[in-house]
Amino acid sequence: MIELSDVSKTFRGTDAPAVGRLSLNVGVGETVVLVGPSGCGKTTTLKMINRLIEPTSGTIVIDGQSVTDVPAHELRRSIGYVIQQIGLFPHRTIRQNIATVPGLLGWEKWRVADRIDELADLVDINPDMLDRYPSELSGGERQRIGVARALAADPPVLLMDEPFGAVDPIVRARLQEGLLSLQERLHKTIVLVTHDIDEAILLGDRVAILNVGGHLEQYDTPAEILRSPASPFVADFLGTDRGIKRLSLIPIRDIELEHGPVVSADAGSEEIEQVMAASGVDWIAVGSDGQLDGWVPREDVRAAGSLTGVALRPFETTLDISDSLKEALDAVVSSHTSVAAVFEEGRYLGMLSIDTISEEIVQ
Amino acid sequence: MTLIAQAASGWFRWDWITNNADAIWDRTLEHVYLTALAVGIGLIISLVLSVVSLKWRPTYQPITWVTGILYTIPSLALFAFLVPVTGLSVLTAEIGLVSYTLLILIRNIVTGIDAVPADVLESAAGMGYTQGRRFWDIELPIAVPVIITGIRIATVTVIGLVTVTSLIGLGGLGFFILRGLQNFSSPIGTTQIFIGTILSVVLAVAADVSLAGIQRWLTPWANRGVAE
Numbered sequence: 001m002i003e004l005s006d007v008s009k010t011f012r013g014t015d016a017p018a019v020g021r022l023s024l025n026v027g028v029g030e031t032v033v034l035v036g037p038s039g040c041g042k043t044t045t046l047k048m049i050n051r052l053i054e055p056t057s058g059t060i061v062i063d064g065q066s067v068t069d070v071p072a073h074e075l076r077r078s079i080g081y082v083i084q085q086i087g088l089f090p091h092r093t094i095r096q097n098i099a100t101v102p103g104l105l106g107w108e109k110w111r112v113a114d115r116i117d118e119l120a121d122l123v124d125i126n127p128d129m130l131d132r133y134p135s136e137l138s139g140g141e142r143q144r145i146g147v148a149r150a151l152a153a154d155p156p157v158l159l160m161d162e163p164f165g166a167v168d169p170i171v172r173a174r175l176q177e178g179l180l181s182l183q184e185r186l187h188k189t190i191v192l193v194t195h196d197i198d199e200a201i202l203l204g205d206r207v208a209i210l211n212v213g214g215h216l217e218q219y220d221t222p223a224e225i226l227r228s229p230a231s232p233f234v235a236d237f238l239g240t241d242r243g244i245k246r247l248s249l250i251p252i253r254d255i256e257l258e259h260g261p262v263v264s265a266d267a268g269s270e271e272i273e274q275v276m277a278a279s280g281v282d283w284i285a286v287g288s289d290g291q292l293d294g295w296v297p298r299e300d301v302r303a304a305g306s307l308t309g310v311a312l313r314p315f316e317t318t319l320d321i322s323d324s325l326k327e328a329l330d331a332v333v334s335s336h337t338s339v340a341a342v343f344e345e346g347r348y349l350g351m352l353s354i355d356t357i358s359e360e361i362v363q
Numbered sequence: 364m365t366l367i368a369q370a371a372s373g374w375f376r377w378d379w380i381t382n383n384a385d386a387i388w389d390r391t392l393e394h395v396y397l398t399a400l401a402v403g404i405g406l407i408i409s410l411v412l413s414v415v416s417l418k419w420r421p422t423y424q425p426i427t428w429v430t431g432i433l434y435t436i437p438s439l440a441l442f443a444f445l446v447p448v449t450g451l452s453v454l455t456a457e458i459g460l461v462s463y464t465l466l467i468l469i470r471n472i473v474t475g476i477d478a479v480p481a482d483v484l485e486s487a488a489g490m491g492y493t494q495g496r497r498f499w500d501i502e503l504p505i506a507v508p509v510i511i512t513g514i515r516i517a518t519v520t521v522i523g524l525v526t527v528t529s530l531i532g533l534g535g536l537g538f539f540i541l542r543g544l545q546n547f548s549s550p551i552g553t554t555q556i557f558i559g560t561i562l563s564v565v566l567a568v569a570a571d572v573s574l575a576g577i578q579r580w581l582t583p584w585a586n587r588g589v590a591e
Contacts, residue, residue: 052489077491087486091504091584101490133584149490159489 001189002026002049002157007058009044009214018044019214021058028156029187033204035194036237041214042193046159049191050079062157077101080150080158080188084165086142088134094145095130101153119148122182140171144178151186160192164199176202197238201226201245209234223249243361248326250360252319252342257350260339264288269306283337285351286312292341292348315341321349325360328352374553387539391562394535397525398570401457402518405464412465413472414498423473430466438463438527446531456528463524464517471513475506508585511578515571522567526559536562 004024010017019041026032034042047053049060051072060067067075088097095116102112120127123144134142143164150158163179164172176199183190194200200207201222208219211233218230226246229235238245261279263272265286272284282298286307294312304310317331321344331340332354339351380387412430416423441459449455479502487497503510526537534541536559543555579585 050489052485073491073493075491076489081486081489083482083486083489085480085482087480087482087484087489089483089487089501089505091501091507091582093584104491135584146486 001028001030001063002191003059003061004045004049005059005061007045007048007055007060009041009048009053010056017056017213019048019055022210022214022216024208024216024219026189026191028189031183031190031192031203031205033192033194033200033207034210035197035200035207036210036217037212038195039212040210041212042195042210043161045210045214046161046191046193049157050076050081050159052076077104077153078155078157080155082146082150082158082160082163084162086146086166088142088145088149090134093131093133094125094137097134097145098130098149098152100149101155105153107153115152115154119151122151122185123148123178139167140175143167143171143175147179147182151188156189158188158190160190162194163192165194165196172199179203198245201248209237244326244329247329247357247360248324250325251321252323252325252328252352253321255325255352255356255360257342257352258339258356260341260351261285262287262292262348263307265293265307267307269301272301272307281337285315285337285341287348290347292343295337318343319352320344325352325357329354329357332357374550375557376550376554379551379554380558387558387562390535390538391566393533394522394525394537394563394566397453397456397460397528397533397535398518398521398566400453401460401521401525402464402514404457405461405468405517406514408461409465409468409472413469413476416469416473417476426469427466430462430469433462434466436462438524439530442528442531451531453533455531456525456533459528460521460524463520467517467520468510468513471509471516472506475509475513476502478509479505508578508582511574511581515574515578518570518574519567522563522570526563536560536566 002025004022007019007022008017009019022041022045024032024045034045036042044053048055049062049067051067062079088094089100098116098119099112102115107115116130117127119125120130125141125144125148129137129141134145137145143166147163150160164175167175180203192203194203204222206220207222207225209217209225211217217237218225218234220230223246225234226238226242226249229238229242235242261275261281261283262285263275265288267275276282276284276298283295284298284301284307285292285295287293292315294314296307296310296312300310301307313336315335315337317335317340319328319331319340319342321342328340328342332338332352339353341351342349412426416426438459441462442455445455445458449458476498483501483505484497487501492501525533525535526540528534529537529541539555539559543552543557543559546552547556
């Protein structure tokens with residue numbers, strides 16, 4: 001969909017190129033994240049795609065057509081663009097802001113109105129908000145308006161420059177989820193720039209890791225990059241917690257679960273002691289037939305002699321089979337029992353222990 | 364009551380006002396006309412010069428330099444200099460009055476446009492605005508509050524300066540002030556000075572308040588509460 005071939009950019013007054021002979025392919029419907037330290041030319045690369053920066057040499061082709069075939073302003077109307085500070089027009093209402101590109105393209109009024117309703121629904125904007133001004137909105141709301149505005153004329157390509165860099169971590173996580181679910185429905189070709197490797201791993205179908213001067217160090221899927229970094233630079237950029245990061249890409253579904261020290265409510269004390277000893281734990285879980293009712297520490301069982309009349313403690317953190325091993329790890333380290341109980345649609349499937357998870361980290 | 368009336372009657376003549384109501388009204392209109400014309404023409408020239416200095420930055424300094432000099436020339440001297448060329452005419456008056464608006468207006472327009480946030484400019488360019496359209500659709504409207512502030516200052520300044528044009532036979536309400544000065548010893552003279560001065564001040568305040576109203580009406584988006 002987007003092909004960069006031997007693209008270079010040297011800014012006036014500098015000797016070293018900001019981007020040197022970069023070649024990169026982005027497939028249709030793919031999300032590619034450009035990531036790297038400051039000065040790696042990732043933003044320059046992005047801006048060359050919509051010609052906010054003109055390359056010194058090399059070619060950029062979108063959907064078989066060179067970006068220089070049409071005037072820059074016409075090219076840009078066919079490419080969605082989202083920046084960190086969003087740049088909403090303060091003198092225009094949210095409705096008018098979203099209608100920007102359709103307006104430039106000369107759409108008829110009814111068509112613009114229909115499209116705004118559609119987009120408000122898509123990015124989850126309350127219709128009441130449409131007639132307000134940007135200054136009346138929160139940072140997270142503005143960011144979603146920015147995305148809606150970029151999508152207004154339904155461009156096949158979306159360029160995003162640090163789109164979630166200016167919001168707090170909680171809002172950022174929500175917006176990232178929002179983008180993922182949006183992309184599931186829309187299948188846009190997205191090029192996103194970030195300096196945050198975790199964001200790159202979360203959002204990218206493929207991740208391009210750039211070094212200073214726009215040098216492409218590695219271009220692959222997040223899982224592959226984490227599994228085998230192509231250079232010391234990449235390994236260093238991924239950080240020492242590379243193994244843990246990889247956990248976020250592995251769903252619990254891919255791992256064999258343990259049955260766990262679970263007995264039914266009518267189990268005798270001998271059976272209970274046996275199960276605890278076999279699992280090497282000092283607590284026992286109670287449940288049966290896909291039900292997990294809770295757990296009891298060893299002292300409580302011994303004091304009572306059996307499970308009857310003993311107060312069950314609930315599992316504080318439970319996981320769904322579709323959660324990642326990263327979430328499983330968080331659950332395990334924060335639980336009293338050092339395991340995480342896994343469910344699928346409310347049915348108990350088994351447990352994950354810290355040992356199982358650390359085996360995956362080492363691999 | 365009678366005491367005040369007697370004291371006032373020493374320098375103030377109500378009957379002069381009632382007898383000359385038509386003339387006072389005509390001169391007030393002339394004052395408004397001279398002011399509006401000066402600010403209107405000044406605004407057009409300033410917009411052109413602002414666009415020039417925004418497009419070719421190096422011209423901004425010389426432009427503010429020249430308009431700055433115009434601003435500092437005493438109006439009396441300017442009229443004395445112009446009368447031999449353009450005569451005792453509205454043209455002479457307006458050349459002077461317009462000159463005084465330029466520095467204020469150009470500064471405010473350029474400052475207002477410069478203050479448009481960089482992210483707004485980038486997103487506008489990124490969505491496919493041409494430079495010209497971006498200026499008229501985005502930059503100028505966002506600069507409106509600052510520009511109108513400039514128009515308010517220029518208008519109030521010009522309303523004061525119009526009185527000076529009485530020296531070349533115009534002057535709006537300044538006409539009465541000049542007349543009054545010429546027969547200062549009579550109660551009619553002091554009445555004329557009083558009425559000319561008071562009405563000039565009233566005009567200035569009224570103009571400022573209505574421009575502030577126009578500003579609020581034109582920019583409903585400004586001064587809104589910020590969420591977060």
